[in-house]
Amino acid sequence: MYFLYFDPGLGAMIIQAIIAAVAGFILFSKNVMYKIKLLIGIAKKDKDDVFDDIEIKDSDVENKN
Amino acid sequence: MQSKNAHSSSFRDPSGYIFTDNNKIKRLINPIYFNQYNALTTSGFFDNLIKNRLLIGHNEVSKTDDEIIIEPEQIPFITYPYEWSFNMYKEAALLTLKLQKYSLEHGFSLKDASAFNVTFHKGKAVFIDTLSFDFYIEDSPWRAYKQFITHFIGPLLLARFHGAQQLKLMSNFIDGIPVKMISSMLPFKTKLNPLLYSNIHLLAKLEDKHNEDYKGEAKIASLSKKGQLNIIESLYDYIKKLELKEQSEWGNYYDKINYTDEAFIKKSVIINSWINAIKPKKIVDIGGNDGTFVRRIDFEIKNALVCDIDNNAVDYNYKTMKLNKEQFMLPFVLDVLNPSASIGLNNKERDSFLNRIKDFAPDITLALAVIHHMSLSGNVPFRNSAQFFSTFSQYLIIEFPKRNDSWVQRLLKSKGEFENHFSFYSIENFEIAYSEFFTITEKTPIVDSDRVMYLLKVKP
Numbered sequence A: 001m002y003f004l005y006f007d008p009g010l011g012a013m014i015i016q017a018i019i020a021a022v023a024g025f026i027l028f029s030k031n032v033m034y035k036i037k038l039l040i041g042i043a044k045k046d047k048d049d050v051f052d053d054i055e056i057k058d059s060d061v062e063n064k065n
Numbered sequence B: 001m002q003s004k005n006a007h008s009s010s011f012r013d014p015s016g017y018i019f020t021d022n023n024k025i026k027r028l029i030n031p032i033y034f035n036q037y038n039a040l041t042t043s044g045f046f047d048n049l050i051k052n053r054l055l056i057g058h059n060e061v062s063k064t065d066d067e068i069i070i071e072p073e074q075i076p077f078i079t080y081p082y083e084w085s086f087n088m089y090k091e092a093a094l095l096t097l098k099l100q101k102y103s104l105e106h107g108f109s110l111k112d113a114s115a116f117n118v119t120f121h122k123g124k125a126v127f128i129d130t131l132s133f134d135f136y137i138e139d140s141p142w143r144a145y146k147q148f149i150t151h152f153i154g155p156l157l158l159a160r161f162h163g164a165q166q167l168k169l170m171s172n173f174i175d176g177i178p179v180k181m182i183s184s185m186l187p188f189k190t191k192l193n194p195l196l197y198s199n200i201h202l203l204a205k206l207e208d209k210h211n212e213d214y215k216g217e218a219k220i221a222s223l224s225k226k227g228q229l230n231i232i233e234s235l236y237d238y239i240k241k242l243e244l245k246e247q248s249e250w251g252n253y254y255d256k257i258n259y260t261d262e263a264f265i266k267k268s269v270i271i272n273s274w275i276n277a278i279k280p281k282k283i284v285d286i287g288g289n290d291g292t293f294v295r296r297i298d299f300e301i302k303n304a305l306v307c308d309i310d311n312n313a314v315d316y317n318y319k320t321m322k323l324n325k326e327q328f329m330l331p332f333v334l335d336v337l338n339p340s341a342s343i344g345l346n347n348k349e350r351d352s353f354l355n356r357i358k359d360f361a362p363d364i365t366l367a368l369a370v371i372h373h374m375s376l377s378g379n380v381p382f383r384n385s386a387q388f389f390s391t392f393s394q395y396l397i398i399e400f401p402k403r404n405d406s407w408v409q410r411l412l413k414s415k416g417e418f419e420n421h422f423s424f425y426s427i428e429n430f431e432i433a434y435s436e437f438f439t440i441t442e443k444t445p446i447v448d449s450d451r452v453m454y455l456l457k458v459k460p
Helices: A010-040 B031-042 B045-051 B086-105 B145-162 B164-171 B179-185 B188-192 B194-209 B225-241 B261-278 B311-324 B353-360 B371-377 B382-389 B406-413 B416-422 B427-435
Strands: B016-021 B024-029 B058-063 B068-072 B108-110 B118-121 B124-127 B133-135 B282-286 B303-308 B329-333 B364-367 B395-401 B438-446 B451-458
Touching: A010 B145, A010 B194, A010 B225, B024 B031, B031 B045, B031 B133, B086 B108, B086 B118, B086 B124, B086 B145, B086 B164, B086 B225, B086 B311, B145 B164, B145 B179, B145 B194, B145 B225, B164 B311, B179 B194, B188 B194, B194 B225, B261 B364, B261 B395, B261 B438, B261 B451, B282 B353, B303 B311, B303 B353, B311 B329, B371 B382, B371 B395, B371 B406, B382 B427, B395 B427, B395 B438, B406 B416, B427 B438, B427 B451
Parallel strands: B282 B303, B282 B364, B303 B329, B364 B395
Antiparallel strands: B016 B024, B024 B068, B058 B068, B108 B133, B118 B124, B395 B451, B438 B451
């Protein structure tokens, strides 16, 4: 059950399906580009060392950051 | 329903509220949220987030049929979104997305995505609203999506295109920057970016269109979990790569400073000898730049707040803190001539800097290379700055650059014909004004410079 204690914005609720489609396309093409780059050997490693990945580990090992 | 003395910021969510009990923050949970709370607890959801230090930890204090009371880990000093540097803001945004993704994968969803649900503690962003998690309803869109845009993406994008000062807008728009305003302020080229077009410009259009639908006639669209995860992951990737345009001169701050390396070391030796004598647990460095002097302190301090007006300096301090994995350091942006005010409902929802720093009660305040800026750029008389510094800590370590110091000369020259109006700027007048509020405990000139260090103690 949701408590409607703030206005989620009707437009924002409707539009999410469109945004999701765009996002899906972006992620897909990024993935394809990465594979191509990997194939021709110009894929770069992420050099940003401050922010980690989106994944949260389910193990009980404490995150290194 | 709020029988306890609820905190002035905690009134929106019917699931519960926070209150203060014996100077400790506690949280009361109403029966309406019992199911969620129990599910989050027994499934190990809370545990795992707390272990990863993404959610603030808590202990259950009591449990009855009417209320559950938990005591969260206490945070010594809360910073607000309008006090974060660009990369701090990024970390808070990424944390929120990370939590939403994890929630979705475990049958929950964040019911709100306010930037005020995040603060910085022990060297990283942490989510502090334990009751924000709700059950995920299959194929429903993310209710907090728009809030995420107005609280996070909006401010970050405005900062990207118009400078980090834009982050301060959040102190006026306490519930996020209106989508229409974000859209109107972004350059045309953002319309050519599919992610920005769909998440900002199209959203602004649709919100406008449905603004007048008071009867709720439009149908709520459904959105698969995969679809929602796509939105979250694409936003995560985008924000992670987002950088300021102006980001150029990180580091080398102290190269510009006018005194020799030896004077720099002497200054920190003086600070160290006084700090080792006082043995403080908590300090605040006002105008602390990138935290250089605090890092040179050879005494173990539990909490060090380092604030500066310059977003770049704070950001640099933040990155250093991250790379060194420091837990005692808390950098934030603050204009000492206009510290954050109390805002929100009854002007009490978000506390002012002065109230928070008084509660934090630092043992020592450091004010290095800041008095000439306050006095000469800000036209603040000595008496007024003395009064300001005397309100929140027992000791003040202050550096006074004399009139012939090159920085002082530069500031005076910029006054042009009004230079004579600043004839009050002398070490004698400084001592007279500060003696009204403080006792001068120590006074040591920094060799090879025109600067003098003072250790002052507040008069009882």
